[in-house]
Amino acid sequence: MALVAARGTLLRAGVRLGTEAAACGRNGTRRSASHRVLVEPDAAAGIATIKFKNPPVNSLTLEFLTELIICLEKLENDKTFRGVILTSNSPGIFSAGLDLREMCGKNPAHYAEYWRAVQELWLKLYVSNMILVAAINGASPAGGCLMSLSCDYRVLADNPRYKVGLNETLLGIVAPFWFRDTLVNTIGHRASERALQLGLLFPPAEALQVGMVDQVVPEDQVHSTALSVITQWLAIPDHARQLTKSMMRKATTDNLIKQREADIQNFVSFISRDSIQKSLQMYIEKLKQKKS
Numbered sequence: 001m002a003l004v005a006a007r008g009t010l011l012r013a014g015v016r017l018g019t020e021a022a023a024c025g026r027n028g029t030r031r032s033a034s035h036r037v038l039v040e041p042d043a044a045a046g047i048a049t050i051k052f053k054n055p056p057v058n059s060l061t062l063e064f065l066t067e068l069i070i071c072l073e074k075l076e077n078d079k080t081f082r083g084v085i086l087t088s089n090s091p092g093i094f095s096a097g098l099d100l101r102e103m104c105g106k107n108p109a110h111y112a113e114y115w116r117a118v119q120e121l122w123l124k125l126y127v128s129n130m131i132l133v134a135a136i137n138g139a140s141p142a143g144g145c146l147m148s149l150s151c152d153y154r155v156l157a158d159n160p161r162y163k164v165g166l167n168e169t170l171l172g173i174v175a176p177f178w179f180r181d182t183l184v185n186t187i188g189h190r191a192s193e194r195a196l197q198l199g200l201l202f203p204p205a206e207a208l209q210v211g212m213v214d215q216v217v218p219e220d221q222v223h224s225t226a227l228s229v230i231t232q233w234l235a236i237p238d239h240a241r242q243l244t245k246s247m248m249r250k251a252t253t254d255n256l257i258k259q260r261e262a263d264i265q266n267f268v269s270f271i272s273r274d275s276i277q278k279s280l281q282m283y284i285e286k287l288k289q290k291k292s
């Protein structure tokens with residue numbers, strides 16, 4: 001049902017599914033999605049690289065989320081691909097997370113549709129049968145960090161500007177329970193509590209130390225390192241690895257699935273509060289002023 005809603009959004013956004021399908025095709029040549037998701041398939045290796053291309057900062061707009069969801073679903077269904085690298089087409093920014101403008105000044109129906117898409121992307125990533133490796137080649141706050149935490153392995157470029165973390169409290173908002181659970185499953189309870197309360201954004205060395213990423217490498221080696229990690233993981237029999245992944249992650253996703261509608265209602269009522277709208281507007285203003 002969620003995918004039907006997502007397809008509806010995509011069609012309303014004017015995205016042609018035929019073009020999207022071509023972008024996720026199994027041909028070994030580089031193909032370009034018409035919009036925000038580039039897919040570089042390597043059918044011989046069974047690996048596809050997804051590059052985020054939603055300038056200026058790869059924020060998760062509804063259209064971008066929808067394209068990502070459909071692209072992941074196509075790759076998942078195409079048994080050619082057993083491994084996927086997630087990275088940015090604009091080195092410097094992996095993803096700025098949820099698009100603040102999607103959560104500001106809109107109506108409840110929009111917030112509900114948006115949040116359902118955010119949930120859907122997380123579900124697609126977190127229990128994907130494919131091996132997902134995040135090649136983090138830029139800053140990755142909040143929802144950007146969540147995407148990488150949902151992968152099986154994270155490689156971060158060694159650049160002090162490329163901070164990762166769930167910084168929601170700094171915006172005056174609260175990371176939902178499934179963001180928290182994803183973080184706890186990665187770095188443990190105590191480190192998560194500190195990181196979440198303080199909205200910490202970790203530079204590479206600290207991110208590695210706390211376990212937020214698995215490897216920090218020079219910027220020009222992020223993609224090759226991600227490839228070699230996937231190659232190692234591909235050597236494990238798929239069925240055994242997939243069942244193990246599911247065993248480790250299913251309780252976390254089931255928790256959201258069983259309260260999905262309530263989670264949407266919570267989000268809508270939280271984000272619609274005047275005080276939260278003001279906080280978000282002030283944060284957007286602060287981002288603008290940073291430039292001047």
Ligand SMILES: CCCC/C=C/CC(=O)SCCNC(=O)CCNC(=O)[C@H](O)C(C)(C)COP(=O)(O)OP(=O)(O)OC[C@H]1O[C@@H](n2cnc3c(N)ncnc32)[C@H](O)[C@@H]1OP(=O)(O)O
Nearest residue numbers: 057059096097098099100101139141142143173174287288
């Ligand atoms: C129950 C509620 C739970 C909701 C959960 C939310 C999770 C989230 O993901 S909330 C989003 C949190 N994201 C951030 O805090 C990131 C904010 N952005 C930045 O820190 C920086 O932009 C950057 C480090 C990502 C990049 O810095 P850089 O100097 O290269 O670019 P900027 O000049 O700051 O930005 C360019 C342009 O992009 C706009 N922008 C930045 N982030 C977002 C965003 N998340 N959504 C929408 N738009 C964003 C920024 O305002 C600039 O726009 P203008 O050119 O129009 O000024």
